[in-house]
Amino acid sequence: MAHAPNLPVPATAQTYSLRPPFGERMRHGWASLRSNPTALIGAIIVISLLLIAIFAPLIAPYDPYELNMEAIAQPPSGAHLFGTDQFGRDVFSLVVFGSRLDLLIAISAVIVSLVIGTLIGAIAAYLGGWWDEGIMRVMDILQAFPRFIFAMGIAFAIGPGLATVVIATSVLNIPGYARLMRSVMLPAKKSQYAMAAQSIGSSHANVLFGHLVPNCLVPIFVQSTLQFGWAILEAAGLSFIGLGVETSAAEWGALIQLGFQDFNAGHWWIYTFPGLAIAVAVLGFNLLGDGLQDILDPRRQ
Amino acid sequence: MSSLRIDRLVKHYPIRTGFFGTRSLHAVDDVSFDLAPGETLGLVGESGSGKSTVGKCVTMLEPPTSGHVMLGDVDLTTLSYNQLRPLRKKVQIVFQDPNDSLNPRKTAGETVLEPFVLNGVATGAEAQRLTAELFEQVGLKPEHMARFPHQLSGGQQQRVGIARALASNPDFIVLDEPTSALDVSVQAKLIQLLKRLQADRNLGYLFISHDLSVVGYLSDRVAVMYLGQIVEIGSTRQVFERPRHPYTMALMSAVPSANPLERRERIHLAGEIPSPIDPPNHCRLVSRCPFATDECRSRPISLDVVEPGHRVACIRSVRGEIPVPEFLFASSVVHAPRLDAASIGLDLE
Amino acid sequence: MTTPSMTANAKQPLLEIRGLQTHFPTRRGVAKVLDGLDLTVGKGEIVGLVGESGSGKSVTGYSVIGLLKRPGQIAGGQIIYDGKDLTKLKPKGWEDLRGKEIAMIFQNPRSCLNPLLPVGEQLTQVLRYRRGMTKSEAKAEAIRLLGTVHIPEPERRMESYPHQLSGGMAQRVMIAMAISCKPRLLIADEPTTGLDVTTEHQILELLREMRDVTGAGVILITHDLNMAAEVCDRIAVMYAGSIVEEAPVLEFFSQPRHPYTLGLLASRPRLGVDEDIPVIPGNVPDLIDRPTGCAFHPRCRWATAACSAQVPALVELAAGHWVACHNTEAVARDVLAAN
Numbered sequence: 001m002a003h004a005p006n007l008p009v010p011a012t013a014q015t016y017s018l019r020p021p022f023g024e025r026m027r028h029g030w031a032s033l034r035s036n037p038t039a040l041i042g043a044i045i046v047i048s049l050l051l052i053a054i055f056a057p058l059i060a061p062y063d064p065y066e067l068n069m070e071a072i073a074q075p076p077s078g079a080h081l082f083g084t085d086q087f088g089r090d091v092f093s094l095v096v097f098g099s100r101l102d103l104l105i106a107i108s109a110v111i112v113s114l115v116i117g118t119l120i121g122a123i124a125a126y127l128g129g130w131w132d133e134g135i136m137r138v139m140d141i142l143q144a145f146p147r148f149i150f151a152m153g154i155a156f157a158i159g160p161g162l163a164t165v166v167i168a169t170s171v172l173n174i175p176g177y178a179r180l181m182r183s184v185m186l187p188a189k190k191s192q193y194a195m196a197a198q199s200i201g202s203s204h205a206n207v208l209f210g211h212l213v214p215n216c217l218v219p220i221f222v223q224s225t226l227q228f229g230w231a232i233l234e235a236a237g238l239s240f241i242g243l244g245v246e247t248s249a250a251e252w253g254a255l256i257q258l259g260f261q262d263f264n265a266g267h268w269w270i271y272t273f274p275g276l277a278i279a280v281a282v283l284g285f286n287l288l289g290d291g292l293q294d295i296l297d298p299r300r301q
Numbered sequence: 302m303s304s305l306r307i308d309r310l311v312k313h314y315p316i317r318t319g320f321f322g323t324r325s326l327h328a329v330d331d332v333s334f335d336l337a338p339g340e341t342l343g344l345v346g347e348s349g350s351g352k353s354t355v356g357k358c359v360t361m362l363e364p365p366t367s368g369h370v371m372l373g374d375v376d377l378t379t380l381s382y383n384q385l386r387p388l389r390k391k392v393q394i395v396f397q398d399p400n401d402s403l404n405p406r407k408t409a410g411e412t413v414l415e416p417f418v419l420n421g422v423a424t425g426a427e428a429q430r431l432t433a434e435l436f437e438q439v440g441l442k443p444e445h446m447a448r449f450p451h452q453l454s455g456g457q458q459q460r461v462g463i464a465r466a467l468a469s470n471p472d473f474i475v476l477d478e479p480t481s482a483l484d485v486s487v488q489a490k491l492i493q494l495l496k497r498l499q500a501d502r503n504l505g506y507l508f509i510s511h512d513l514s515v516v517g518y519l520s521d522r523v524a525v526m527y528l529g530q531i532v533e534i535g536s537t538r539q540v541f542e543r544p545r546h547p548y549t550m551a552l553m554s555a556v557p558s559a560n561p562l563e564r565r566e567r568i569h570l571a572g573e574i575p576s577p578i579d580p581p582n583h584c585r586l587v588s589r590c591p592f593a594t595d596e597c598r599s600r601p602i603s604l605d606v607v608e609p610g611h612r613v614a615c616i617r618s619v620r621g622e623i624p625v626p627e628f629l630f631a632s633s634v635v636h637a638p639r640l641d642a643a644s645i646g647l648d649l650e
Numbered sequence: 651m652t653t654p655s656m657t658a659n660a661k662q663p664l665l666e667i668r669g670l671q672t673h674f675p676t677r678r679g680v681a682k683v684l685d686g687l688d689l690t691v692g693k694g695e696i697v698g699l700v701g702e703s704g705s706g707k708s709v710t711g712y713s714v715i716g717l718l719k720r721p722g723q724i725a726g727g728q729i730i731y732d733g734k735d736l737t738k739l740k741p742k743g744w745e746d747l748r749g750k751e752i753a754m755i756f757q758n759p760r761s762c763l764n765p766l767l768p769v770g771e772q773l774t775q776v777l778r779y780r781r782g783m784t785k786s787e788a789k790a791e792a793i794r795l796l797g798t799v800h801i802p803e804p805e806r807r808m809e810s811y812p813h814q815l816s817g818g819m820a821q822r823v824m825i826a827m828a829i830s831c832k833p834r835l836l837i838a839d840e841p842t843t844g845l846d847v848t849t850e851h852q853i854l855e856l857l858r859e860m861r862d863v864t865g866a867g868v869i870l871i872t873h874d875l876n877m878a879a880e881v882c883d884r885i886a887v888m889y890a891g892s893i894v895e896e897a898p899v900l901e902f903f904s905q906p907r908h909p910y911t912l913g914l915l916a917s918r919p920r921l922g923v924d925e926d927i928p929v930i931p932g933n934v935p936d937l938i939d940r941p942t943g944c945a946f947h948p949r950c951r952w953a954t955a956a957c958s959a960q961v962p963a964l965v966e967l968a969a970g971h972w973v974a975c976h977n978t979e980a981v982a983r984d985v986l987a988a989n
Contacts, residue, residue: 016429017447018410192402195362196462200416200469201389204382214406347846454933484702484873489917489927496926511847514876518919518927555851570848572802573816 032295039291042225045284053099060093064250073267083269085255086262091270095277097250102281105165106231110224112170117177118213118220124178125185126208136182139175147172147234148241155243165244169234173227180223184216218296225289229282236278252278303373305359305392305473305505306335310368312354316578327577328354330529332368333604338472339499341506343520343537345513345552349574350526352509353397356475359507360394361385390420390469397478399458403450409461410436410446416468435464440494456487460494467498473505481512492519513556517541522610525549528577528585531604535611543625545613547590553628566626584615592623664867665691665714665835670727672706672713672891681937683709683722685891685945688964691835691867696858698878698899699871700914701888704934707871710888711837714869715754716744731835750780753833757840759820763812769823770796770808773830780831795826798863799856818849822856829860836860839871854881875914879903884970887911890935890945893964897971907973907981909950944976952977952984 033039052059061081062068068088076083082091124135151168158164188194189212197211236253238244240260247254252274259271310332313325329351336342346352357363359370361377370377372391380388396402403412410432417428433443439460450458459479466474476495480488492515499506510516516523517537524534525548533546544550547568554568570589584602587593596616604612605619617623672684683706691697701707712718714729716736729736731752739747756762764772770792777788789808796804799822812820821841828836838857842850858881861868872878878885879899886896887910895908906912913930932949935941941948947957956976964972975981 015426016410016433016443018408018414018429018432020408020447020449192396192398193404195357196394196396196402196465197404197415198362199360199389199394200465201386201419202415203386211404211407215404347848485875485914486702486917486930489919489929492919493927493929513847515919551848555848567851573818 033291036291036295038287039295042284042287042289042291045280046288049099049103049281049284052096053103056097056100060090060096062090062093064089064093064097065248066090073262073265073270075267076269082273083267085258085270086267091255091273094250094255095252095273098252098255098274098277099281101162101245101249101251102232102235102253102278105162105169105235106228108166109169109173109231109235110227112166113173113227114177114220114224116170117174118181118217120174121178121181122185122208122213122216125182125189126204126212128189132182136179139178142172143175145172148238148243151238151243160243160245162245165235165238168238168243169231173231176227177220177223180219181216184219185212188212188215219293222289222293222296225285225292228285229289232278232281232285236274303472304335304337305507306369306371307355307359308333308369308371310355310358310370311366312351312358312363313366324578327529327580329358329365330580332526332529332531334524334531334534336473336505336507338505339503340522341499341508341520343516343523344507344509344526345511345516345523346526347511347552347574349528349577351529351577352526353477355526356394356477356507356509360392360475361389362394387420390416391471392473392475393466393469393471394475394477395459395462395466395479398482399455399462400450400482402462403458405450407449408446409441409448409450409453412461413446413464413468416465420469422470432464432468435467438498439464439467440490454487455483456491459483459491463491463494463498467502471504473507475507475509477509478511480515481510488515495519513541513552525552528574528580530585530614532586532614533612534604535608539608539611542628544628545607545611545618545623545625546615547592547618547623548586550626554626556628568626592617663690664693664695664732665689665869666728666730667710667714668728668730670710670713670729671725672709672718672722673725674722676721676938679938682940683891683937684713685940686961687727687888687892689886689893689896691869693834693867694861694865695884696861696868696870696882698882698885699869699888700873700875700878700885702873702914702934704890704937705888706891707873707888708839711754711839711869711871714835715748715752715837717748717754749776749833750831751833752835752837753828753831754837754839755821755824755828755841757843759817759824759841760812760815762824763820765812768809768811769815770810773808773823773827776827776830791830792826795830796823798829799823799826799860800852801826816849817845818853821845821853825853825856825860829864829866832864832866834866835869836866837869837871840873841870842872842877850877851880857881875918887914890937890940892945893972893974894946895973895975896964901968901971905968905971907967907971907978907985908946908975909952909981910946912981912985913949944974952980 033043066089068084070088071080071084072088073086074080074084080090080092082095084090085094120135120139124132150172151164154168155164194207194212197207202210235244236256239251239253240257242257245251245254247257255274256271259267262270310329312329313327315323316326318324332355334342344352344355354363358365361370365378368378372388375388377385377388413435414428414432417423417431423431432446436443436445441457441460441464445453445457453461480491483491495506496519498504508516508519520537522535523537523540524531525540525546526532527548533540533544533549540549541553544553548570551568551570554566572589575585575588582601583599584597587597590597594617600616602614602616604614606612607619613619615623667687667689670684670687671682674681674683687706687710689697689710699707699710709718709722713724714736716739718724724737727737763769773792773795774785774788777783777791778785783791793804793808796807801807801819801822815823841857842853845853854877857868857870860866870878870882882899884896884898885902886893887908888894889910895906895911906915910930916928917930919927930949935945935948941958943958943960944962947953950957954977962974962976964974965978966972967978
């Protein structure tokens with residue numbers, strides 16, 4: 001260096017902080033969440049759902065798989081808050097335990113499509129030219145697939161079950177993420193900070209993953225919270241038509257299917273309560289997504 | 302220290318016209334100059350003249366279509382991306398828009414520290430100490446290290462940009478309109494900083510700007526670009542006081558004179574800058590030049606010496622057929638009372 | 651509060667702003683963007699309103715033409731135009747005034763034009779709506795106006811879409827549109843920002859020519875002192891929402907008296923002068939948490955106890971030369987000593 005360190009450095013100034021203190025960032029995050037009721041309500045619903053899933057055995061009054069021939073298809077009562085199904089299982093306990101399976105499906109489906117989709121989109125945009133063209137046309141083809149036909153194909157190949165639901169809901173969402181990532185990446189790639197990263201001698205990988213991708217993640221995260229809701233709906237739908245988990249499992253879609261079999265008997269509570277659970281969960285994730293969009297939008301800062 | 306030599310630099314961008322046709326946009330056409338350590342070369346021109354593209358080619362952020370960028374004996378244009386990486390630190394760049402040139406998700410400290418780690422100069426606490434030192438040198442405080450770009454003012458952001466360039470310990474810095482987004486008083490501070498850093502580190506500057514007074518103040522030599530080509534190059538005094546190319550004459554006569562008593566004799570160019578798509582081979586100013594003859598429309602041009610260090614791309618001017626206007630440097634000097642910094646109590650940073 | 655009065659300008663004032671307060675309430679508190687602004691514009695006079703970003707020069711323009719963006723509001727003072735106080739005007743009154751009597755041109759002319767319509771069409775619409783012309787009259791007048799602003803081949807240019815025009819051409823079209831209803835006051839907000847030096851000069855010439863032709867008063871808002879020196883009759887310097895100095899252009903450059911003006915003039919780089927540029931220490935003040943007294947005092951070498959205690963009023967030092975400073979004499983003495 002041309003300049004010798006001629007400034008006497010006091011012993012206390014030896015450590016420099018490169019990041020604002022953690023507490024300050026948390027306070028800032030909390031303040032913006034508090035000023036955005038949409039996001040706050042969404043966050044409360046989503047956190048409650050997670051807590052219910054984690055503490056399901058403590059919340060549920062009965063074992064959801066315990067058959068009780070004494071109490072078959074009973075309407076809601078003090079003993080059975082949401083009534084019982086045609087096998088005498090407690091619907092409330094089924095709905096509570098169902099949150100575990102549904103959140104698991106949604107989270108794994110979102111993670112799989114998010115990671116693969118953003119990677120594909122980022123690389124297509126960064127490489128550009130024929131690579132971009134080729135990759136995005138494959139994405140077009142994937143997106144043009146009818147969802148349930150695709151799910152039937154997967155189910156035919158590996159049999160119905162958890163894996164089928166996850167694969168069916170994630171693969172077809174990959175193009176959405178890829179397209180979104182590509183659209184945010186294209187202008188970012190032309191930004192001066194990207195050129196600056198290149199000019200200090202960064203490798204392609206560092207420019208792409210160290211500088212560009214972190215700046216493109218906000219819309220991706222917003223998109224993913226919205227997709228959580230869709231994934232739950234889709235998983236339930238697949239179970240309803242019999243391509244998902246078994247009807248006997250504690251899963252909201254399967255439970256609705258079960259209730260639907262008894263539709264004519266007028267046992268409304270068997271399908272209504274899991275239906276409501278789906279509605280609340282989807283609403284929670286959507287509110288959170290919309291709110292985050294406002295909070296994380298850099299133009300608002 | 303080796304010097305930087307740009308030789309017959311060409312940058313064309315293909316443009317699709319219709320379904321199959323392609324034409325090319327001649328952003329830079331056959332530009333050559335050199336830059337010595339410790340020297341400032343001003344590159345002026347209006348929008349569309351290709352001056353920014355030259356800056357990006359010199360730093361190899363845009364690969365030139367042809368021509369050479371020689372850093373000492375090494376031709377940077379022959380190297381692959383990975384071969385180039387360790388050499389990039391020698392030629393750094395500071396961008397125009399301080400807001401867009403800093404990564405919004407990295408703090409100022411992280412941005413400036415990165416080159417130390419990349420170049421293997423230092424890591425950990427030592428790198429942080431060097432970063433803090435650089436912050437002091439560019440007039441920032443160590444507590445600015447933990448700030449994000451949006452928490453800094455435009456002037457502070459630009460200082461971070463300069464610190465990032467310095468962190469690589471370069472020999473040359475391309476300054477691409479570094480002060481044009483800033484207010485006058487902030488701009489003055491930054492210009493002082495650039496001058497001081499140059500003196501301390503013997504940096505060579507390629508100063509790209511459309512602001513003639515800033516270029517005139519900072520540069521040892523000036524090159525004037527028009528439609529992708531250098532039309533005139535010489536010492537600042539030569540180019541500003543006795544411009545020989547009709548375009549430079551028009552440019553210099555348009556410099557707003559700070560003294561309302563002395564309005565300059567204007568030299569007007571007809572029309573507007575033509576499209577850079579498939580421009581003609583001969584002089585590119587003919588359509589607007591008041592001195593153009595049929596010869597100008599047919600003969601290819603070259604940069605010819607008119608006096609030592611002063612070269613002009615105009616066949617008529619070289620033969621002495623165009624009257625040379627004289628502009629006095631002093632006429633752009635403010636006619637306000639001479640303001641001695643100490644006497645009016647302004648800081649000299 | 652004293653204002654640069656009618657005696658200051660030989661010409662009759664067209665616009666007189668007195669003690670204007672324009673405030674922007676924010677979450678953190680009220681930002682007093684304009685804080686007691688005084689300014690007069692005479693008929694056929696070009697007044698340069700010069701200031702750095704955040705000084706409130708653009709907000710002044712928007713306040714005068716009634717286009718303040720929310721949450722900005724006029725909290726006090728008067729804007730007297732032709733005997734009427736514009737701060738009391740109802741929306742209907744604005745419709746009759748804006749565009750007809752008072753017109754404004756902006757930076758980024760291309761973003762002010764409708765990208766989907768040819769410029770001739772846009773100009774014709776203004777003329778038909780505002781001046782009640784028939785289609786053919788309006789077209790002829792539009793062509794004449796484009797010629798007035800020196801657009802070559804105006805008939806052909808009528809058919810051009812905004813994206814086919816260069817920045818300079820688009821600004822000429824905007825000027826043609828602004829003068830189409832023969833306004834008596836024209837506000838030009840940084841009209842040459844983003845244009846090249848040679849084009850910039852042509853637009854300034856055009857502004858002056860339009861003034862000569864129409865006799866309108868012009869407020870030229872700019873951050874560039876050199877540019878103001880080129881065309882203005884008078885220059886007013888803004889700092890933190892009020893005028894700190896105002897003078898006829900020659901006097902302004904030969905006898906500047908406010909410390910901030912001195913700093914601004916000194917910090918311009920000068921060709922061929924190999925001296926360090928003196929810079930103004932410190933930064934522009936926070937408009938929400940303003941310094942007490944004179945807004946410039948924390949950055950001023952001449953600051954005394956009075957400066958932090960009391961806001962200095964604009965005082966007329968010489969004919970038409972107004973300065974808001976408690977220590978004009980000390981400043982004048984020191985500047986004189988330095989020469």
